[in-house]
Amino acid sequence: xxxxxxxxxxxxxxxxxxxxxxxxxxxxxxxxxxTNNEHEANFLLVNTCGFIESAKDESxxxxxxxxxxxxxxNAKLVVTGCLAQRYYDELIKEIPEIDAIVGTGEIPDIIEVxxxxxxxxxxxxxxxxxxxxxxxxxxxxxxxxxxVYVKIAEGCSNRCAFCAIPYIRGNYCSKPVGIIEEEVKQLxxxxxxxxxxxxxxxxxxxxxxxxxxxxxxxxxxLTDIKDLxxxxxxxxxxxxxxxxxxxxxxxxxxxCKYLDLPxxxxxxxxxxxxxxxxxxxxxxxxxxxLRAAVPDITLRTSFIVGFxxxxxxxxxxxxxxxxxxxxxxxxxxxxxxxxxxxxxxMDDQVHDNIKEERYRRxxxxxxxxxxxxxxxxxxxxxxxxxxxxxxxxxxxxxxxGQGDAPEVDGLIYFQAGRMVNPGEIVDVKIxxxxxxxxxxxxx
Numbered sequence: 376x377x378x379x380x381x382x383x384x385x386x387x388x389x390x391x392x393x394x395x396x397x398x399x400x401x402x403x404x405x406x407x408x409x410t411n412n413e414h415e416a417n418f419l420l421v422n423t424c425g426f427i428e429s430a431k432d433e434s435x436x437x438x439x440x441x442x443x444x445x446x447x448x449n450a451k452l453v454v455t456g457c458l459a460q461r462y463y464d465e466l467i468k469e470i471p472e473i474d475a476i477v478g479t480g481e482i483p484d485i486i487e488v489x490x491x492x493x494x495x496x497x498x499x500x501x502x503x504x505x506x507x508x509x510x511x512x513x514x515x516x517x518x519x520x521x522x523v524y525v526k527i528a529e530g531c532s533n534r535c536a537f538c539a540i541p542y543i544r545g546n547y548c549s550k551p552v553g554i555i556e557e558e559v560k561q562l563x564x565x566x567x568x569x570x571x572x573x574x575x576x577x578x579x580x581x582x583x584x585x586x587x588x589x590x591x592x593x594x595x596x597l598t599d600i601k602d603l604x605x606x607x608x609x610x611x612x613x614x615x616x617x618x619x620x621x622x623x624x625x626x627x628x629x630x631c632k633y634l635d636l637p638x639x640x641x642x643x644x645x646x647x648x649x650x651x652x653x654x655x656x657x658x659x660x661x662x663x664x665l666r667a668a669v670p671d672i673t674l675r676t677s678f679i680v681g682f683x684x685x686x687x688x689x690x691x692x693x694x695x696x697x698x699x700x701x702x703x704x705x706x707x708x709x710x711x712x713x714x715x716x717x718x719x720x721m722d723d724q725v726h727d728n729i730k731e732e733r734y735r736r737x738x739x740x741x742x743x744x745x746x747x748x749x750x751x752x753x754x755x756x757x758x759x760x761x762x763x764x765x766x767x768x769x770x771x772x773x774x775x776g777q778g779d780a781p782e783v784d785g786l787i788y789f790q791a792g793r794m795v796n797p798g799e800i801v802d803v804k805i806x807x808x809x810x811x812x813x814x815x816x817x818x
Contacts, residue, residue, distance in 0.1 A: 378408040379493070382416035384441070386434055387424025389573055389609075389782075391456060393514075393526045395422040398455065398477075398485045400513030405486050409515060413441070417450045418489070423458035425543060428711050434458040442472035451492045453477065455485075457543045463501045479544050480506040505530060505545030511554045514562075521760055521798045522569040522607075522781050523562045527555055527593065531575035532583075533612065535639070536650045536717040537682065537710065540575055547576065549584045552593055559597055568798050569605040569631075569760060570597065571780065577608055578615035591619040598629040604800055605760065607631040607780060613638060613661050614653040625668040631777040633673045634665065641696030642689035645682055650717070655696065662700055673778030675704035680737055681730030682710045683721035690733050697740055703748055704784055705741040709734050742810045749785075749808035756818055759787050759803045761795050774803070776813075785811035792817065 381402060385395035398420070399409055410416050419441040423434035438454055445452050454466060455477040463476045475488045478501035506529040516523065531540045532547040559570055572594075574580065581589025590608070597606055606629050613636050624630050640646050643654045665672055678693060697705065709730040712719040759774040765788075772795055773786050789803045795817065802818040 379418055380408045380410045380416045381418035381420055382410050382413040384421040384437055389524045390526055391422055391424055393524055394482055396514040396516055397482055397512040399515035401485050403515045404513055419445055419450050420453040423456040425457035425461045442470055460504055460543050476501055480504055504543055507548055508550045511557050523567040524571045524573050525559055527572050527580050528574035534650055539713045539716055542715055547579055547583055549581050556596060560600055563600055563602050571607045573609050576612040578611045588615055588617050591623040594623050598627045603629055605631050609635045611636055613658055621664055621668050632669050632671050633778050635675045638676045639679050642692040645685055645689050648684055673703045676702050677706040679708050679710050680733040681725040683718055684723040685725055694740055701744050707734055707737045746810045752805045753808055756802050756804050759801055761797055761799045763797050787813045789815040789817055
């Protein structure tokens, strides 16, 4: 009997990608053949994103594309993820081509859902959001590279006024330490050099399970794994830092001297409206602590411009803060009103033209700061995790330093007089720099 073939599309963030890889792992174990050719598949699965309007639009377009394709394949269409969780009633009603829907908390149900689809039964597996991890799920990583994401928690309990994640993913739920350690050991055994810890809020890790913040303990345990080279921490809510975590980042040689601190704004009145904990003084104190303990740390953050009620004075406070702190990396996002969130119901929405203009001004300032920061790296020798060789220019390789997270930060391009392989960590002397990328030569 021929194997069922499934083609999978994963949309959205790295956290969603891990969910996709878990579902693919379960399907692979069950006997499905994973294929990149959607035209030969008799199952089409799309793991959707529903975080902001543009992500919803991309998810809908992807579903419609696959709905059209299934007519020619005689395939089954399965929709999973955030959009499926939030709008399953509308999706079932408006797109009858969908054969099954799986919510964010029902990933382990994917096999049962597929069995029903094979038998011609339409299956909806969408419950109240929330996902407690009781065992390590298998993962199918179609392009195993040098760096792999590990999700250490599900959901979020911060209740920021602009964010729909708690309604889509449920309250914060940490994975047990043992399950994370088991997963990391397997990934390292499979060839990963860098493990990237992710969650909606990594610094909250452990509080729901153990009654205290335990990210530092988790990091120490993971750095004991023999062949792990780098451990990177992403998405760290600023008010959940402990002194132990700061010391651990400073002292553990395998921990990348890098942090992503999503701050969202630098006006106290806007932070309060956003329902963010802490104020600008607290943020400045945390940055000072981090830089004192880890002088070479790379700090990344993200800001939202055009939040309801943001005045020009609020925005000027943000620009002044950016100029004062000089973050190495900054992502700027235009506020997107999400239905069902407190901010989406606020009266004082900011006009799109003002959002666009403030976005441009903030980005121009950060480009200048990033350029100046990168210029200071010329002449330095940096450790680089090699990702590959440029096919169009043999002898030129690309990689990332500890200050560069995959997909969101810059790259390091370097010349080498010998072959270097993906996964190697080599020393590169920086010879020139742009706003985002560095150029150098192998030492």
